[in-house]
Amino acid sequence: MKHALSILIPRARSIISQKRLAFSMIEALLAGSLLALVVFTLSGILIFGQESSRIAGDSQRATALAEEGLEAVRSMSEASFSSLTAGPHGLAVSGGKWQFLGTQDYPEIFTRSLIISDLDANTKVVTSTVSWSASSQRNGSISLVGRFTNWRRVGSSMDSWASTTNPGFDFNSAGWTFVNNWVHKGNGVRSGARKSLGGNSGGYINMSVAAKKNKDEAVYWYQPFTTTVDSPASSTLNLDWKSITFGTTATTYRIYVFIDASSTNPILGTQVWDSGEITGTTAWASAPTIDIAGKIPTAGTYYVKIGAYIMNPNKNATFVTGLDNVTVKWPN
Amino acid sequence: MRKSAFTLIELTLYITLAAVVLFGSSTMMSLIFEARTKDMVVNEVEQQGDAVLQIITQSVRNATAVNSPTPETSADTLTLDTLVGTNNPTIFNLAGGAIFMKEGAADAVALTNSRVAVTALDFQNLAPVGTNDDLRVSFAIAYNSSSTRQVYQYSRNFYGSGALRQ
Numbered sequence: 001m002k003h004a005l006s007i008l009i010p011r012a013r014s015i016i017s018q019k020r021l022a023f024s025m026i027e028a029l030l031a032g033s034l035l036a037l038v039v040f041t042l043s044g045i046l047i048f049g050q051e052s053s054r055i056a057g058d059s060q061r062a063t064a065l066a067e068e069g070l071e072a073v074r075s076m077s078e079a080s081f082s083s084l085t086a087g088p089h090g091l092a093v094s095g096g097k098w099q100f101l102g103t104q105d106y107p108e109i110f111t112r113s114l115i116i117s118d119l120d121a122n123t124k125v126v127t128s129t130v131s132w133s134a135s136s137q138r139n140g141s142i143s144l145v146g147r148f149t150n151w152r153r154v155g156s157s158m159d160s161w162a163s164t165t166n167p168g169f170d171f172n173s174a175g176w177t178f179v180n181n182w183v184h185k186g187n188g189v190r191s192g193a194r195k196s197l198g199g200n201s202g203g204y205i206n207m208s209v210a211a212k213k214n215k216d217e218a219v220y221w222y223q224p225f226t227t228t229v230d231s232p233a234s235s236t237l238n239l240d241w242k243s244i245t246f247g248t249t250a251t252t253y254r255i256y257v258f259i260d261a262s263s264t265n266p267i268l269g270t271q272v273w274d275s276g277e278i279t280g281t282t283a284w285a286s287a288p289t290i291d292i293a294g295k296i297p298t299a300g301t302y303y304v305k306i307g308a309y310i311m312n313p314n315k316n317a318t319f320v321t322g323l324d325n326v327t328v329k330w331p332n
Numbered sequence: 333m334r335k336s337a338f339t340l341i342e343l344t345l346y347i348t349l350a351a352v353v354l355f356g357s358s359t360m361m362s363l364i365f366e367a368r369t370k371d372m373v374v375n376e377v378e379q380q381g382d383a384v385l386q387i388i389t390q391s392v393r394n395a396t397a398v399n400s401p402t403p404e405t406s407a408d409t410l411t412l413d414t415l416v417g418t419n420n421p422t423i424f425n426l427a428g429g430a431i432f433m434k435e436g437a438a439d440a441v442a443l444t445n446s447r448v449a450v451t452a453l454d455f456q457n458l459a460p461v462g463t464n465d466d467l468r469v470s471f472a473i474a475y476n477s478s479s480t481r482q483v484y485q486y487s488r489n490f491y492g493s494g495a496l497r498q
Contacts, residue, residue, distance in 0.1 A: 028346060032353045039360040046367040053371055057378030061490060064385055068468065068493035075459050075466035075495055096404030098458045098466070107491060 055134050058109070062130040062142045065107055069114050069128035070146040072098040077124070080231040081150040082293060084124045089114045109133065121234060122150040150233050162332040164225050164304060167325050169194050169203040176205065176221050182265045182307055186215030188316075195322075200240045200284035204324040207308045211247065213315045220256075220266065220307025221323065227330050230298045235330040237290040239306065239323060241275060243282040247317025250310050253278045255321060257287070258305040259295035259328070266305045284324065296330060304328045366483055373475045373486045376447050381473045384431050384443045384450075385492040388424055388469050391433075392494035395422070398457060398465035406456040410467065426453040431471070449476040452489075459495070466495040 072091050075098050076083050083100070090113065092101035104113045115127045126146045134140035165175040178192030188210035196203050211217045227235075241255050255275040258266035273290045296302050308321045388410070392398070395414055399421060401407035410424040419435040426432070427440075429449040434440040444450055452472045459466040474487035 025342070025345065028349055032349055035353055036356055039357055043360045043364045043367065046364050046371065050367050050371040050374060053374045053378065057374065057382070057488065060378065060382045061488070064382070064389075064490065064492040067389070068491060071466055071493040071495045072458070075463065078463040079460040093456070093458060093468075096406070096456070096458065097460050108489060 051135065055140065058132060058134060059140060059142065062110055062132060062140060063144075065110055065112055066128040066130045066142050066144040069112055069130075070126060070144055073114060073116075073126045073128075073146070073148060076100075077148045077150070081122075081124075081148075081233040082231050084116050084126070084148065086116050086118050086124075089116065119147065124148045160332045161329050162225075162227070163330070164223050164326070164328045166223075167327040169199060169205050169324060171203065173205050173221075176223050178205075178207075178219070178221050179265070180219050182220050183216045183218035183309065186212030186217060188212050188215070188217060190217060190219045192219060192221060199322065199324040200242070202324075204242075204322045206244065206320055206322045208245075208318065208320045209308060209310055210318045211250075211310045211313045211316070214312050216309075216311050218307055218309040220258075220305045222263065222303050222305040223326075224263065224301055224303050225328055225330075226299075226301045227296050227332075228299050229331055232293050232296060232331045234291070235293045235296055235328070237272065237292050237304065237326075237328045238287065239326040240284050240286050241324075242284045242322040243278045243280065243320075244322050245318055245320035246278065246281045247319045248313050248315050249279070250314065251312035253310050253313075253319065254308075255323075256307050256309055257290065258303075258307070259292045260303050260305060261300065263303050266307065268309070284322075286325075292328065292330075370483050370486075373477075373484055377473050377475055377486050377488055380444050380448050381471075381488055381490040384471070385469065385490050387433070387443060389467075389492045389494035391422060391424075392465070392467045393497050395465075395496055396498065398467060398496065401455055401457040401467075403457050403459045403461045403463070403465060406454060408453055408455070410455040410469070424453075424455075426450060426471075429476070444473070447476055448473050458493075464496040464498065466493060468493045 069091060073084065088103040089100040090102040090105035092099055092105060104111055110130050110132045112128065112130045117125045119125050124147070126148060127143055129141065129143045131139060131141040173194035180190040180192065190209045192205060192207050194203060194205050198204060205221060207219050207221065209217045209219055237257060239257065254277060256266070256271040257273040258271050260266055272292050272295060273287055306323055306326060308319065310319055391412060395412040397413040399411040399413060400409060408426060412422045413420045414422055423434040424431065430442045430444045431450050431453060432440040433443055450471050450473050452470070454470050456468040457465055458468050468491070470489065470491045472487060472489045475484055477484035
């Protein structure tokens, strides 16, 4: 037994000793690998961290540009709320002021787009989006959303409107002038008069035309009015009309409404509304509210003209049209 | 005998491994230090630019009036009135490569430090006459270093706008 142990122990020691040497090499390799791993990881963190700082900086500047987009819209909305038309817009500086130009603008590496949509007549939603190429692998994008309200036009207590006078003709036709020779090709009698009864309701004014066969005739009423603001956000015209007497079939027989800057005869094609072809007598009808903001772009004097136009009646006949509750409203 | 031979191989391997590890480590350390320096340079420029932009645009939004530049004009100095009488006028301008803010009779305070150099400070009042002032500020910031090494070269342009709230 003792002999056996005396042989085995030195052998085991020798084996262990040799294994320890082998372990040392593996340990060295492991240690080196671990060190390399740590160094690579740290350097990766720092190098990509630097990239992150650059991307974060670009992101901050993109945010500032997106904010700038909203501030520009704010400035433009104060000057003219109606300039905020729905759709995509780019920004430009012209004449020392912000203005929309194109659908995008390109400050340095960034692309900015302002998208305006209508929430209601006096509220716009503006989305200011700035995008850029953050790195070769990815794109950056920042969107800010703002709502802009036309406070000067919202709420009855804050409204300040002006309107044409004597809309209902309940006592007279003061303020309104009749013109009987807008178009006069025959020798028929044309007249305009205020009637005390039969309007919608109370009094009304009429346009009576005794037209000759195949001879065009047109007459109109007008009233001047003076606005005090540029680019009004909203201005409207309302009227009631009635075909009281329908003489005969004509190529065209319509009621036309014009908003003109001059008091001269109106020009067909520039009307803001027409009744459509009148083919018989009618009851009183209200025209839909007509937006005339685009017709009064700057403060000044304008004329609302409401006429009846008969083209080529197929025989001698009389046409009578009634007008009531004629109102033009504009911000003051 | 066998132990001695093995120790020599071991020694050779160790030295080789150590050389590789040391070379790799030193290269990595060099890269790390360079990355750290660049990181510092980038952050210095980006953060100072953003901070100044925030201070100026926020001051404009809180102001009660812009005295200069007037609507539809531009200037290299911004003069504001604020709700706090003793801070009037509040002036922003560029001097010696730094942006300064001066409130009332107090001394001007530098908003940027000497590690960066600011140029091309410009204020544009882009509001139409008769509406609330809308100030656009723009400037360029570069890292301030006498070294020509690429790691110290970094500059950016900054733009921002603020409109009066009243």
